[in-house]
Amino acid sequence: MTFLAVQPVDGQNYGSPIHEHSENEVRDLIARAAREAQNLAKLSPQKQAQLLRAIAESIESHRAELITSACAETGLPEGRIGGEITRTTVQFNLFAQLVETGRHLRVVIDKADPNYSPAPRPDIRRQNQPLGVVAIFAASNFPLAFSVAGGDSASALASGNAVVAKGHPSHPNTCAIVEGAVKSALKSSELSEDLFSVVQGVNPQITHWLANDENVKAIGFTGSENVGRILIDIASKREVPIPVFAEMGSLNPVFVTSAAISERSLELAKGLVDSALLGSGQFCTKPGLVFVPASSDGFLAEIKDHLATLKVGPLLSASIAKRYSAAISELSSVGAVKVLAGITNEAGFGATPTIFVTDWKTAQSHPALLEEHFGPTTVVISADESQYLSIASSLKGQLTATIQGSSKDSVQPLMQLLSEHAGRVIWNGFPTGVAVTEAMQHGGPWPASSTHTTSVGIDAIYRFMRPVAYQSFAQDVLPEALKDSNPWKVEQKIN
Amino acid sequence: MTFLAVQPVDGQNYGSPIHEHSENEVRDLIARAAREAQNLAKLSPQKQAQLLRAIAESIESHRAELITSACAETGLPEGRIGGEITRTTVQFNLFAQLVETGRHLRVVIDKADPNYSPAPRPDIRRQNQPLGVVAIFAASNFPLAFSVAGGDSASALASGNAVVAKGHPSHPNTCAIVEGAVKSALKSSELSEDLFSVVQGVNPQITHWLANDENVKAIGFTGSENVGRILIDIASKREVPIPVFAEMGSLNPVFVTSAAISERSLELAKGLVDSALLGSGQFCTKPGLVFVPASSDGFLAEIKDHLATLKVGPLLSASIAKRYSAAISELSSVGAVKVLAGITNEAGFGATPTIFVTDWKTAQSHPALLEEHFGPTTVVISADESQYLSIASSLKGQLTATIQGSSKDSVQPLMQLLSEHAGRVIWNGFPTGVAVTEAMQHGGPWPASSTHTTSVGIDAIYRFMRPVAYQSFAQDVLPEALKDSNPWKVEQKIN
Numbered sequence: 001m002t003f004l005a006v007q008p009v010d011g012q013n014y015g016s017p018i019h020e021h022s023e024n025e026v027r028d029l030i031a032r033a034a035r036e037a038q039n040l041a042k043l044s045p046q047k048q049a050q051l052l053r054a055i056a057e058s059i060e061s062h063r064a065e066l067i068t069s070a071c072a073e074t075g076l077p078e079g080r081i082g083g084e085i086t087r088t089t090v091q092f093n094l095f096a097q098l099v100e101t102g103r104h105l106r107v108v109i110d111k112a113d114p115n116y117s118p119a120p121r122p123d124i125r126r127q128n129q130p131l132g133v134v135a136i137f138a139a140s141n142f143p144l145a146f147s148v149a150g151g152d153s154a155s156a157l158a159s160g161n162a163v164v165a166k167g168h169p170s171h172p173n174t175c176a177i178v179e180g181a182v183k184s185a186l187k188s189s190e191l192s193e194d195l196f197s198v199v200q201g202v203n204p205q206i207t208h209w210l211a212n213d214e215n216v217k218a219i220g221f222t223g224s225e226n227v228g229r230i231l232i233d234i235a236s237k238r239e240v241p242i243p244v245f246a247e248m249g250s251l252n253p254v255f256v257t258s259a260a261i262s263e264r265s266l267e268l269a270k271g272l273v274d275s276a277l278l279g280s281g282q283f284c285t286k287p288g289l290v291f292v293p294a295s296s297d298g299f300l301a302e303i304k305d306h307l308a309t310l311k312v313g314p315l316l317s318a319s320i321a322k323r324y325s326a327a328i329s330e331l332s333s334v335g336a337v338k339v340l341a342g343i344t345n346e347a348g349f350g351a352t353p354t355i356f357v358t359d360w361k362t363a364q365s366h367p368a369l370l371e372e373h374f375g376p377t378t379v380v381i382s383a384d385e386s387q388y389l390s391i392a393s394s395l396k397g398q399l400t401a402t403i404q405g406s407s408k409d410s411v412q413p414l415m416q417l418l419s420e421h422a423g424r425v426i427w428n429g430f431p432t433g434v435a436v437t438e439a440m441q442h443g444g445p446w447p448a449s450s451t452h453t454t455s456v457g458i459d460a461i462y463r464f465m466r467p468v469a470y471q472s473f474a475q476d477v478l479p480e481a482l483k484d485s486n487p488w489k490v491e492q493k494i495n
Numbered sequence: 496m497t498f499l500a501v502q503p504v505d506g507q508n509y510g511s512p513i514h515e516h517s518e519n520e521v522r523d524l525i526a527r528a529a530r531e532a533q534n535l536a537k538l539s540p541q542k543q544a545q546l547l548r549a550i551a552e553s554i555e556s557h558r559a560e561l562i563t564s565a566c567a568e569t570g571l572p573e574g575r576i577g578g579e580i581t582r583t584t585v586q587f588n589l590f591a592q593l594v595e596t597g598r599h600l601r602v603v604i605d606k607a608d609p610n611y612s613p614a615p616r617p618d619i620r621r622q623n624q625p626l627g628v629v630a631i632f633a634a635s636n637f638p639l640a641f642s643v644a645g646g647d648s649a650s651a652l653a654s655g656n657a658v659v660a661k662g663h664p665s666h667p668n669t670c671a672i673v674e675g676a677v678k679s680a681l682k683s684s685e686l687s688e689d690l691f692s693v694v695q696g697v698n699p700q701i702t703h704w705l706a707n708d709e710n711v712k713a714i715g716f717t718g719s720e721n722v723g724r725i726l727i728d729i730a731s732k733r734e735v736p737i738p739v740f741a742e743m744g745s746l747n748p749v750f751v752t753s754a755a756i757s758e759r760s761l762e763l764a765k766g767l768v769d770s771a772l773l774g775s776g777q778f779c780t781k782p783g784l785v786f787v788p789a790s791s792d793g794f795l796a797e798i799k800d801h802l803a804t805l806k807v808g809p810l811l812s813a814s815i816a817k818r819y820s821a822a823i824s825e826l827s828s829v830g831a832v833k834v835l836a837g838i839t840n841e842a843g844f845g846a847t848p849t850i851f852v853t854d855w856k857t858a859q860s861h862p863a864l865l866e867e868h869f870g871p872t873t874v875v876i877s878a879d880e881s882q883y884l885s886i887a888s889s890l891k892g893q894l895t896a897t898i899q900g901s902s903k904d905s906v907q908p909l910m911q912l913l914s915e916h917a918g919r920v921i922w923n924g925f926p927t928g929v930a931v932t933e934a935m936q937h938g939g940p941w942p943a944s945s946t947h948t949t950s951v952g953i954d955a956i957y958r959f960m961r962p963v964a965y966q967s968f969a970q971d972v973l974p975e976a977l978k979d980s981n982p983w984k985v986e987q988k989i990n
Contacts, residue, residue, distance in 0.1 A: 086613040110934040118581040121930040129914060232736070236727055240892070240941045397735070411972050415965075419624060419974075424964040427972070435616040438990055439605040441964035446735045452961035459962070466947035467954070469919040469936035470910075477906050477922070479914075495933055 003202050005172050008075030008314035008321075008349040015069065015173035020201040026164075026209045032194035033133045033162035034215040040195050041130045041160040044480065044488050047189075049100035052158055054185040056092035059085065059149065062181050066174060070143040073171035075314040075348065080279065084144040091151055091436055095158035098458050102490020104128060104159065105481050106467070109494045122472045125482040128465035130160035131217035135210040137231075139222035140316050141282045141374075143171040148198045149178045151436075152220035152245075155460035157196065161217075166210060167200045170317040175200060211235055211244075218464055221246040222284070222455065225447040232450060245463045246450040247443060249372045250399035251288040252431040255388050255414060258293040259406035260428075268404060269302035272378075273310065275430035277342070277353050280312040281376035282320070285400055285431040288372055290380045291360075291391060300357055303380065304340045307355055311343035312376045314350045321349035324375035328354050331369060331379070336362040342376070351375055360387060388414055397445025398422040400431040423448060498697050500667050503570030503809035503816075503844040510564065510668035515696040521659075521704045527689035528628045528657035529710040535690050536625045536655040539975065539983050542684075544595035547653055549680040551587035554580065554644065557676050561669060565638045568666040570809040570843065575774065579639040586646055586931055590653035593953050597985020599623060599654065600976050601962070604989045617967045620977040623960035625655035626712035630705040632726075634717035635811050636777045636869075638666040643693045644673045646931075647715035647740075650955035652691070656712075661705060662695045665812040670695060706730055706739075713959055716741040717779070717950065720942040727945060740958045741945040742938060744867045745894035746783040747926040750883050750909060753788040754901030755923075763899060764797035767873075768805065770925035772837070772848050775807040776871035777815070780895055780926040783867055785875045786855075786886060795852055798875065799835045802850055806838035807871045809845045816844035819870035823849050826864060826874070831857040837871070846870055855882060883909055892940025893917040895926040918943060 002017035021029075043051070059066070063085055070081045098104055105127045112123040134156040138147040145151065148165035156163050167175030179198040186193050199206060207227070211219060211234040221231055221244060228246035235244045260268060275287050292299060315321040332339050332354075342353030353376035356369065360383040363369045369379050383391060392401070392414060401418035405411050405428065418425045423444030434442055440457030443449035453463045475483055481490045497512035516524075538546070554561070558580055565576045593599055600622045607618040629651040633642040640646060643660035651658050662670030674693040681688050694701060702722070706714060706729040716726055716739060723741035730739045755763060770782050787794060810816040827834050827849075837848030848871035851864065855878040858864045864874050878886060887896070887909060896913035900906050900923065913920045918939030929937055935952030938944035948958045970978055976985045 083613060090613050108934040110930070110932040116930070116932070118578060118585050119928065119930065121932055122924060124919075124930060124932055124934040126934040126936055132915070232731055236731055241727070241945065242941075243946065407969065411968075415968065415972060416974075419963045419965070420627070423962070424619075424966060425968075426966040427968040429617060429967050433614065435605075435611065435614065435619060437605040437611070437616055437619055438988070439603040439619040439621040439964055441621055441962045445961075446737075450736065451738065454962065466940075467918070467936045467949065468914045469934055470914070471919060471921040472924050473906075473910065473920075473922040474902065477910060479911075493933070 003169065005073050006318065007072050008316060010348045011318070014072045018172040018176065018200050020203060021199040021206060023205070023209050026199050026206060027213060029197040029199060030133055030164050030213045030215045033164050033197060036192040036194045037132045037162040039191060040162060043160070045099050045102040045490060048158070048160060049096040051185065051189045051191065052092045052096035052099065054189050055149065055182050056089035058181040058185040059178065060089050062177055065177055066144065069177055070171060070174045073174055074143050074316055076279065077313060081144070084142060087145040087436065088150060091145070091154045094436060094458055095154055095461060098461065099158050102481060102488055104461050105490055107481050107490055107492045109482065109492055111495065124469050124471050125478065126467050126469040127479060127481050129468050130465055132161060133215050134161045134163055134218045134220060134464050135216045136163055136165040137219070137221040137223060138165060138168040138175065140168045140170045141279070143174050144178070146222055147171065147178065148175045149182050151456055151460055152222065156220060156464045159461045159464040161464050162195045164197050164199060164210065166206060167198045169200070169202045172200050207231065208234060212238055214240065216242065218242050219244045220455070220463070223248065225249045228450060244450055245453055245455065247284065247455045248447045248449065250284055250444065250448045251370070251372055252285050252398055252400045252402070253289040253291065253395060254287045254402040254404060255392070256290065256292045257405040257409045258385060259408050260404045261293070261296055261299045263406050265299050266302050269299055270306050271430055273303055273306045273355070275432045276355070276378040277310055277312050277376045278432045280315055280351070282316060282374055283432045285434060286378070287402065287431055288378055289370065290378055291388060292380055292382050293385045294382045296382060300380065303355060307340050307342045307353060310353055311345050312351065312353050314345060314348045315375055318349060320374055321351060324351050324373065327373040328377065331356050334362065334366045334369065353377070355380060359383065360391060389417055392417045392421065395421050397448045399442060399444050399448045400424045400426055402426040402429065402431055404428055421445060498664065500568050501813065502567050503811060505843045506813070509567045513667040513671070513695050515698060516694040516701060518700070518704050521694050521701060522708060524692040524694060525628055525659050525708045525710045528659050528692060531687040531689045532627045532657040534686060535657060538655070540594050540597040540985060543653070543655060544591040546680065546684045546686065547587045547591035547594065549684050550644065550677050551584035553676040553680040554673065555584050557672055560672055561639065564672055565666060565669045568669055569638050569811055571774065572808060576639070579637060582640040582931065583645060586640070586649045589931060589953055590649055590956060593956065594653050597976060597983055599956050600985055602976050602985055602987045604977065604987055606990065619964050619966050620973065621962050621964040622974060622976050624963050626959055626961060627656065628710050629656045629658055629713045629715060629959050630711045631658055631660040632714070632716040632718065633660060633663040633670065635663045635665045636774065638669050639673070641717055642666065642673065643670045644677050646951055646955055647717065651715060651959045654956045654959040656959050657690045659692050659694060659705065661701060662693050664695065664697045667695050702726065703729060707733055709735065711737065713737050714739045715950070715958070718743065720744045723945060739945055740948055740950065742779065742950045743942045743944065745779055745939065745943045746865070746867055747780050747893055747895045747897070748784040748786065748890060749782045749897040749899060750786045750887070751788070752880060752900040752904045754903045755899045756788070756791055756794045758901050760794050761797050764794055765801050766925055768798055768801045768850070770927045771850070771873040772805055772807050772871045773927045775810055777811060777869055778927045780929060781873070782897065782926055783873055784865065785873055786883060787875055787877050788880045789877045791877060795875065798850060802835050802837045802848060805848055806840050807846065807848050809840060809843045810870055813844060815869055816846060819846050819868065822868040823872065826851050829857065829861045829864065848872070850875060854878065855886060884912055887912045887916065890916050892943045894937060894939050894943045895919045895921055897921040897924065897926055899923055916940060918949070
């Protein structure tokens with residue numbers, strides 16, 4: 001069986017027929033990955049870093065092909081796809097930089113101490129070890145940076161795991177090119193190509209086969225709360241439950257103060273609309289709720305005027321376009337909601353950018369206004385500024401929460417409250433655009449993510465390792481990273 | 496309603512009637528804890544360390560009372576209880592040492608960089624923050640060091656969380672004394688006593704009330720795989736799922752080589768039996784499976800002779816005693832199993848230390864031989880040494896796995912394989928006795944624990960915090976630990 005990609009720009013098929021993986025094939029790929037996993041796990045940090053850099057180079061060498069394929073399959077502009085290729089290679093290179101220091105192994109050596117309290121202690125040495133095979137579910141909205149060799153796969157490979165990645169059926173040709181690039185880097189590094197495989201298909205059972213296979217030791221997932229719940233349910237009912245690192249929904253609320261509007265009304269209006277419409281509103285960090293002070297009529301007029309000039313690219317898939325148009329109809333039908341519109345894109349999976357304006361009382365009685373809607377829309381809610389704290393405390397977990405204010409505002413109470421509900425709190429910025437840095441936190445209280453980890457930035461690597469302590473082994477037997485002679489020259493904390 | 500403790504030594508009631516908490520009372524204590532949580536969270540690391548030391552001192556000041564109560568309620572000897580009190584205070588003091596450095600906040604500061612690739616980066620600063628209220632379920636087998644103010648509660652408090660702990664009904668008077676000690680330390684530190692509460696009762700619904708209360712943000716649990724699964728199920732079905740850090744079953748297999756037997760047969764036989772019988776065999780790290788080479792008749796005779804001289808203290812509770820005696824009957828009835836016995840303790844919840852000897856083939860066809868049985872028993876399995884690798888790879892996840900060998904053995908392949916199945920791998924030692932050190936790992940693949948964390952040692956603190964990133968905030972607004980001026984003098988990694 002095969003399936004075909006569909007071009008968002010015109011709804012036509014694109015590329016080669018893609019092989020739909022059967023259950024046997026999926027299980028066979030996982031078994032092959034499991035057989036080879038130890039060969040990756042045992043490499044020195046230096047060799048592992050070399051592999052990560054080789055993958056980055058190999059992906060880079062397919063830049064032209066990837067741009068052609070990903071632009072066609074996602075309808076995203078060339079500049080965005082080019083940036084994503086760069087981000088994908090940067091991610092591998094950042095992990096390489098970390099891995100070659102061995103710092104991610106978090107080696108701690110407690111030497112034997114007969115005088116230790118409450119009891120003499122033996123020699124105990126701990127390091128992080130990879131898990132084996134990790135299953136990664138690619139996101140639709142980042143065809144490279146969060147797809148089959150995106151941040152999740154990069155962090156799983158960087159920590160020494162074999163990866164079986166489920167390609168997203170909305171960009172299968174792009175996934176196939178990336179698969180080839182990674183396999184070719186494995187081959188040139190004299191490692192088995194079985195260490196990285198992509199499974200493809202539109203059959204929803206593939207998700208189950210991956211999540212319940214006994215050789216799969218952890219799951220990385222980016223997608224909806226519904227599918228996240230299904231994965232967590234499958235994973236926790238296994239004979240041996242496994243962790244699911246799911247990054248799911250977020251409304252990314254923005255709180256605008258009246259002082260901010262007084263200081264930079266037009267800049268703010270444009271910035272907010274642009275952030276909500278960026279990538280056709282298909283970022284997990286899209287500002288989906290914007291709180292503005294009551295009596296912000298001038299500011300709302302600026303939002304309306306700016307929006308009226310804007311048209312966005314088509315949505316990523318027919319199903320996203322359908323859900324978007326259903327959501328817009330539903331929200332439009334709520335009384336006491338003003339509907340602002342941009343320019344309709346009629347081609348393919350095109351859509352009309354739409355912003356809803358309402359008040360907090362209306363929003364509270366219409367739950368759909370407080371839900372995430374993928375696509376170029378946001379909900380602007382007017383409220384008394386004195387209500388911001390109670391509004392913030394009523395919100396679910398978020399990837400980000402933003403305050404747009406002035407240096408005259410007393411911002412600390414709101415910032416602190418938002419930090420209890422979000423993984424990242426932003427001052428006078430916009431939530432879209434997630435820097436890939438060490439301090440980045442991309443993940444927050446449920447439903448933003450299922451665990452207290454990050455899926456962006458180098459700390460993502462710690463999701464796919466577990467600590468193992470070695471007690472009283474002789475130097476020549478210990479794993480290399482734990483030896484006193486430290487042949488791998490990794491960072492060791494010695495007590 | 497009230498209930499009474501029962502003395503293992505004679506089955507008689509002990510101590511005061513203990514108030515059984517109702518649902519309203521449990522929810523009220525959680526709500527109170529939630530209201531106060533922020534007052535603990537916002538303390539400086541130095542003040543938090545002071546509180547932890549004050550708790551340790553307060554517990555120490557109740558030493559005499561605690562020894563009387565815990566010895567009566569558990570039947571454990573005074574030396575053991577005294578050691579546990581010391582371990583409990585050591586745990587608080589170790590966390591104090593860590594917390595005052597602020598290292599646990601894992602502060603990372605990425606300063607703004609307009610030249611950062613793939614895109615300019617804003618100023619991003621990350622720290623770990625406490626979760627709010629953590630529910631801790633006390634273990635029966637450590638009436639102090641893993642009870643209401645044991646390692647789990649200490650790590651939750653040390654990371655700045657309020658704690659509501661469920662006392663184990665087999666040592667309720669001890670739990671009440673500890674509760675008073677912690678509350679008095681809170682009071683003397685000018686903090687609300689609501690930050691730490693103990694709920695007590697024999698009603699199994701208490702577990703549900705704690706696990707599904709919306710103010711509870713994480714669970715720490717030590718107990719059986721069955722109850723662990725129930726907690727994980729409740730926690731994952733909540734509107735807002737929460738993490739469950741469960742430490743559950745482990746068989747702690749020991750692999751003995753023939754070279755080890757040649758070198759130190761008697762010492763080994765005694766050491767193994769003593770480790771299996773320590774604390775009446777009620778440690779989570781008890782060696783529950785011992786693999787010996789075929790034709791180890793002399794060694795088995797030494798085990799038999801040593802066991803015959805030993806008597807253990809009573810079991811912790813009537814239910815443990817009942818399950819132990821049922822398990823012993825079941826295993827004794829398997830054909831092809833030799834039953835070795837120690838001296839029967841007839842008092843109260845006394846039991847007969849019993850060791851089963853069989854071969855690998857028999858063990859494989861009788862699953863009960865490969866399950867955890869709480870109490871003074873272990874299963875010795877003879878196998879060809881060449882089978883050790885395949886046996887090891889067939890085992891479930893373990894807290895520990897041990898090799899008893901000789902420097903003549905090629906130990907690396909077995910050590911590496913065991914490291915894939917256990918949290919701690921031990922050479923020529925015994926698994927009982929878990930040093931409270933930085934490199935310690937107490938937790939392993941399922942069912943040893945539900946996550947890749949440790950519940951013993953200072954890294955246990957990271958279970959109860961989550962990272963939050965602050966983007967572009969002004970210096971005077973940022974949390975203290977993230978300021979350039981670093982008023983708390985915490986460890987900051989600055990990029």
